[in-house]
Amino acid sequence: MGIKIYGRDLKRIEEIGHSIEPMLAGVHGTRSVFAERTSGGYFLDFDLKRDRMARYGLSVDDAQAVISTAIGGDNVTTTIEGPERYPVNVRYLRDYRGNLDQLSRALVPAADGRQIPLAEIADIRVNTGPSMLRNENGMLCGYVYVDVSGRDLGGYVEEARRLVRDKIAVPPGYSIAWSGQYESMERVKQRLKLVVPLTLILIFLLIYLNTKSAAKTFLILLAVPFSAVGAIWLLYLLGYHMSIGTWVG
Numbered sequence: 001m002g003i004k005i006y007g008r009d010l011k012r013i014e015e016i017g018h019s020i021e022p023m024l025a026g027v028h029g030t031r032s033v034f035a036e037r038t039s040g041g042y043f044l045d046f047d048l049k050r051d052r053m054a055r056y057g058l059s060v061d062d063a064q065a066v067i068s069t070a071i072g073g074d075n076v077t078t079t080i081e082g083p084e085r086y087p088v089n090v091r092y093l094r095d096y097r098g099n100l101d102q103l104s105r106a107l108v109p110a111a112d113g114r115q116i117p118l119a120e121i122a123d124i125r126v127n128t129g130p131s132m133l134r135n136e137n138g139m140l141c142g143y144v145y146v147d148v149s150g151r152d153l154g155g156y157v158e159e160a161r162r163l164v165r166d167k168i169a170v171p172p173g174y175s176i177a178w179s180g181q182y183e184s185m186e187r188v189k190q191r192l193k194l195v196v197p198l199t200l201i202l203i204f205l206l207i208y209l210n211t212k213s214a215a216k217t218f219l220i221l222l223a224v225p226f227s228a229v230g231a232i233w234l235l236y237l238l239g240y241h242m243s244i245g246t247w248v249g
Contacts (some may be wrong), residue, residue, distance in 0.1 A: 041131030
């Protein structure tokens with residue numbers, strides 16, 4: 001099961017997730033709970049100085065090609081060994097890309113043959129930010145993963161939802177949705193609200209067309225709850241956790 005937190009700011013989404021994590025840990029049936037860390041990534045930013053690049057006759061593509069090859073590498077060819085294919089990636093040795101000072105010395109070839117150090121045309125710095133962005137329904141989204149054991153999922157979600165609603169103040173523009181197996185269960189409930197009455201009406205019509213008597217039809221339908229004693233009520237009294245998978249099985 002999971003909890004989706006929607007909003008506009010990843011930092012705020014992460015704070016809401018961290019508030020929910022210890023709260024759900026105390027709910028009966030929680031085996032584990034983990035709030036996603038959305039802003040724990042480290043990134044190397046190159047801020048290109050276009051005026052200096054123009055002075056040396058360099059384009060953005062020239063600088064980005066050197067940056068991409070130096071750090072990430074470039075697949076120059078592919079080796080073939082029978083049915084296997086292996087790309088050959090070329091990039092700087094770790095001694096030449098291990099820190100900012102070394103990266104700033106990477107050379108960018110200019111049109112006149114000169115080699116321009118990367119520090120001359122770019123500011124290099126390390127920044128933190130989200131390691132991954134999730135977008136659902138036009139809004140940023142963060143997850144809280146919950147593993148439930150030892151109790152029915154519907155009862156667990158009702159208790160957890162009541163606890164979160166009472167203890168967590170969700171700011172305007174943010175919302176919380178319960179997903180996973182619970183989301184599938186809710187969809188089935190909505191379908192059953194339509195399917196079950198429609199089925200009973202069809203059964204009533206078929207019986208009525210056969211008996212031509214409303215009294216006999218109602219009398220036959222009164223036996224339906226008793227026919228479910230072994231299939232439903234006994235399992236309920238024995239404490240079985242019912243699910244879609246149980247009925248299909």
